[in-house]
Amino acid sequence: MKRNFKMTIRYDGSRFQGWESQPGVEMTIEGKIESVLERMLEEENNVNIKGAPLGKVEDESEDAIINKIPVKVIASGRTDAGVHAIGQVANVHLDTEMKAADIQSYMNRYLPDDIAIEDLKDASERFHARYNALGKTYRYTCYYGDSKPVFDRKYVTVLDEQPDIKKMREGAEYLIGTHDFKSFCANPRMKKSTVRCVDSIDIEKEGPYIRMYFHGNGFLQNMVRILSGTLLEVGFGRITPQKVGDILEAKDRKLAGPTAKAQGLCLIKVDY
């Protein structure tokens, strides 16, 4: 019988072409995780379909297809190329007898150093990491200082100008609440609703680091990066805080600021 597992994943997205595995795209976080789980199931069942010499498989018969162990990991949502996660959540249905703790250590052993399974446990059969997600927290990290962020250079966006945090906070106020965020969506042909609820945007400064925390019930494609890019423009004085309300109302991506770089973004937590 298949069991459903919930896992929390931490990854450095620098090397990857994003979360989602796609045909022809090799370096995805989902792809790495699915390969390791496939290998694990094959080892458990002692059926190494993929490793079998090609000569033995006469054709793509129905049997061979049935023998393949399909693993599909469902995340709370995709992350773009270069985006990191501390608390990505995913679920996966696996036909295994293994203990959750053993699955977790197997995965951590065979996954590359830049992907870690922080937690893995049995979940109810109906748990779905995407459909059941109630909220998400993202963090966008910028760096403005005299020196350079040598050791965390892949996890921050270096700014050339000092942004005014007070103005950024003022601008952020206009975004709080349930709004149509079409102006902050990278997909101009989005067919589904672009209405989302952003509960809070907290902006803090600690030494040379400026961190923006976004919490909401869901985010559109590139939404956090466009919100971050827009709030930075407010901080630089190129957009007034009041203008943020106008941009929101206009429902026009062209009026918002640029999409901030992927490397500053990190998915912190998913609520269920």
Place this chain on the structure above:
Amino acid sequence: MKRNFKMTIRYDGSRFQGWESQPGVEMTIEGKIESVLERMLEEENNVNIKGAPLGKVEDESEDAIINKIPVKVIASGRTDAGVHAIGQVANVHLDTEMKAADIQSYMNRYLPDDIAIEDLKDASERFHARYNALGKTYRYTCYYGDSKPVFDRKYVTVLDEQPDIKKMREGAEYLIGTHDFKSFCANPRMKKSTVRCVDSIDIEKEGPYIRMYFHGNGFLQNMVRILSGTLLEVGFGRITPQKVGDILEAKDRKLAGPTAKAQGLCLIKVDY
């Protein structure tokens, strides 16, 4: 007239073959810094010898040699391939009219992202980063935990076993003071004195991180890494704390523990 500058340098050593520039070795921190300074002086003097078409230089005449702007950066000491620094100190004599602050920002602009000049100022003509160094602090960082150090994986050494910090501290006591550290020197044919003074070894644990801080008047080749490797063996229970004293007395590298990996080591501070 040549001026002497003192600079403090931070670097991620992961990509580099160590500090010291050597013929045929391209990726060194010293080499990167010297190239940038050479370029800076050439720009200042508007004499781009290196950039000149080869056809124009008829032979290696004395003039051409004189025209080359030799830059030699003197560090407090070399660091090995893969070793990091927060507070490496170096000095360099430069024939320039530029302000120290402008030199620093030029360097930070043209150096790669993994090398930063934290500070640069005019120093007395006689200041020598190696000869004048009175003491150094190194930090060796290990990680032992359920998960994996995804974001700082290049700055820690992951342990397979939990070391006993109390035993490590006990073993470290035997190393404090002025001793012949021949047992902890990678160079068996070291002609100069292998006597050094280690003032303090502080070992702290913070969550999954175990950090060893070494302060002394100087360290032999690989000394901090061999000390770290030996203290870890003590922590794992494979060497008794008392044995550390015997190893020190034996003056025999073969008795000490293994050389701990370079990636966990960081030069924190140089005293003058």
